[in-house]
Every structure is written in C-alpha cells, then in structure tokens.
Amino acid sequence: MSDAVVFVGTKPIMNYVLATLTQFNEGAESVTVKARGRAISRAVDVAEIVRNRFLPGINIKEIKIDTEELESEQRRVNVSTIEIVLEKAG
Amino acid sequence: MSDAVVFVGTKPIMNYVLATLTQFNEGAESVTVKARGRAISRAVDVAEIVRNRFLPGINIKEIKIDTEELESEQRRVNVSTIEIVLEKAG
Numbered sequence: 677m678s679d680a681v682v683f684v685g686t687k688p689i690m691n692y693v694l695a696t697l698t699q700f701n702e703g704a705e706s707v708t709v710k711a712r713g714r715a716i717s718r719a720v721d722v723a724e725i726v727r728n729r730f731l732p733g734i735n736i737k738e739i740k741i742d743t744e745e746l747e748s749e750q751r752r753v754n755v756s757t758i759e760i761v762l763e764k765a766g
Numbered sequence: 767m768s769d770a771v772v773f774v775g776t777k778p779i780m781n782y783v784l785a786t787l788t789q790f791n792e793g794a795e796s797v798t799v800k801a802r803g804r805a806i807s808r809a810v811d812v813a814e815i816v817r818n819r820f821l822p823g824i825n826i827k828e829i830k831i832d833t834e835e836l837e838s839e840q841r842r843v844n845v846s847t848i849e850i851v852l853e854k855a856g
C-alpha cells in the first residue's frame with residue numbers, strides 16, 4: 677500500500693492533514709500530497725503540519741512540480757501542479 | 767555567481783519570471799526561487815513559466831519546503847516556505 681494519494685483542494689487544511697495521518701496509520705509506507713493552482717500553498721502546509729506536529733518520523737522523499745493544460749470552453753489554461761511524497765523514515 | 771535568489775511576493779508573476787531570466791542572462795549558473803505562505807503557488811508558477819516558456823535548458827535541481835516561525839505582537843505564527851533551485855542543464 678504505497679500508492680496512497682491525498683488531493684488537496686479548498687476544504688479546511690486539517691481535513692487533509694487527517695486524511696494523510698489516516699493513510700499512514702492504516703499502513704501506507706508513503707503518501708503523496710497533490711495539489712494544483714492556488715491549492716499548492718495549502719499542500720505544502722499539509723506536508724509541514726504532518727511532519728512537524730504529528731509524525732516526526734515522516735520524511736519528504738521527493739517534491740515534483742509540473743504544468744497541466746486545462747481545456748476551458750474558450751481557451752487552454754496552464755495550471756501548475758505539485759506532488760509531495762511523504763514516507764516513513766527507514 | 768551561483769547564489770542568485772528571486773523572492774516571490776505579491777507583484778505580477780511576470781516580474782519574477784523576468785527577474786529570474788535576467789539572473790541567468792547575466793551568467794548565474796543557478797537561481798533559487800523562494801516564497802512563503804500563499805505566494806508559494808506563485809513561486810511554482812514562476813519556475814514552470816521560466817522553464818516551459820522561456821528557457822527549456824533550465825532544470826529543477828532541488829525543491830525544499832520548510833516552516834518559519836513568525837513573531838507577531840500577540841503570538842507566534844507558523845508559515846510554510848518553498849525554495850526551488852533552477853539550474854542550467856549540464
């Protein structure tokens with residue numbers, strides 16, 4: 677169970693912190709926190725709160741950023757994305 | 767000159783893109799794009815726009831996130847930070 681993903685949107689940040697903690701408590705070796713657009717800042721908050729306040733044994737394995745092209749009715753819009761991979765320390 | 771830093775705040779994103787491009791054009795081997803709080807999403811936009819639209823020869827060397835403690839008058843506030851290190855491809 678190493679493919680747990682938490683997608684951060686517009687709900688209160690602690691919802692996503694709790695979702696991440698739950699994945700680790702249920703046995704996940706790693707949890708990927710994903711977001712795009714303005715939610716990117718919030719994804720970083722989630723990762724930082726998880727490892728600083730709740731699970732000091734969790735490390736940041738990798739952080740990736742990328743660009744997604746969204747099709748709206750009139751035009752294509754580029755939106756930035758982030759993936760923060762958290763993992764249990766060896 | 768490998769210690770160029772662009773600190774992303776609330777100005778238009780293209781200001782920071784231009785600042786980053788200028789550093790590379792002036793000979794920097796790497797440029798670190800930094801931000802904190804809600805500006806983190808914008809720092810990711812800056813990095814993505816620089817490498818996708820203007821300088822395809824630039825790679826992301828490293829992305830770090832952290833937490834800073836700010837002292838306000840009444841209490842301490844934790845704020846997330848990001849550092850995106852861009853470098854010229856070898």
